[in-house]
Amino acid sequence: MDIENLTKLLGKELQKGDDIVPIEEALKGKSTICLYFSAHWCPPCKKFTPVLAGVYGEKKDEDVEIVFISSDGDEADFNKYFKEMPWCAVPFKMLQTIKPTISEMYHVSGIPKLVFLKQDGSVDEEGRKHVQQEKHLHFK
Template sequence: IFFRVFCPHLLLVPMGLGDKFIRGIEKFEKKVDAWAAEGEAEERRKKAVSFVDELGPELTGKMVCTGDSCSSGKAKTADALAGKTVALYFSAHWCPPCRAFTPQLAEWYTKDLAAKGLEIVFVSWDKDQGSFDEYLDQMPWKALPFSARDKKDALGKKLHIKGIPSLVIFDADGTLITTEGREVVTQDPTGSKFPWKGA
């Protein structure tokens, strides 16, 4: 790092000081690595979330009917996400890449990832309640209620969501694991490296 950044030209070192100089360079490189790690940790702290505060007290889900009875699919946020690795899925029905990715994610979730402790929460960028309901019906997980537009906007801003589909993964305590969840899960759909810390 030192040579690349600070010394692009030949450097002459007085005789007998070569080893000492090299040790100094190595020490400096370790400091640079430590600074980078501290910066990354600080960025993760800034993006940490409190699930109940930022998603609200209750999540919604698709209507599930068994026989003559139907369930709304609603659940308390704290209960639904307790002890889980949580992925916030920013997506919308009007988005073609989202419609292509959602069935894949649903298959991976149902087949392997849910059993390993992943819980997904759909954060909708749909334009109306009807589109939201239609899209949620294709998903086997919970969602931030469509009416909570203020929370959707706040999360998008906090996590710097620039486009969809986007999958942001958090540890059970709300600590950010990765903002590149779509790529991470696509490369490891069975969750062999779950919960993908260090991704």
């Protein structure tokens, strides 16, 4: 998925740590974007996030970026959970605007869910399985 379509989907800015940055800057040079649907209150999410962070850390120099899309109910919970993550996030203030559409688009009926988006437009909604079983952030 190209940056123009990602901007339509995720908005013009992403959060990196405590900073809000233009989406073009956050995703520059990345050919695979992983959308990570998760929340602090979800036990399977709390178990999967460290696994995902480990695989992400091993692949940090590759052309992959993860974008956290929170299901947390308030900003304090979002901020606390996001501090455990070394990747980007849709800013909490934007979630109500984008989350319903993006969740429907990628069939998010439960969390955690990890969706891979490639620059060529291909999509894989089985990202969690790839990370847990195969320890990678790419798909064929």
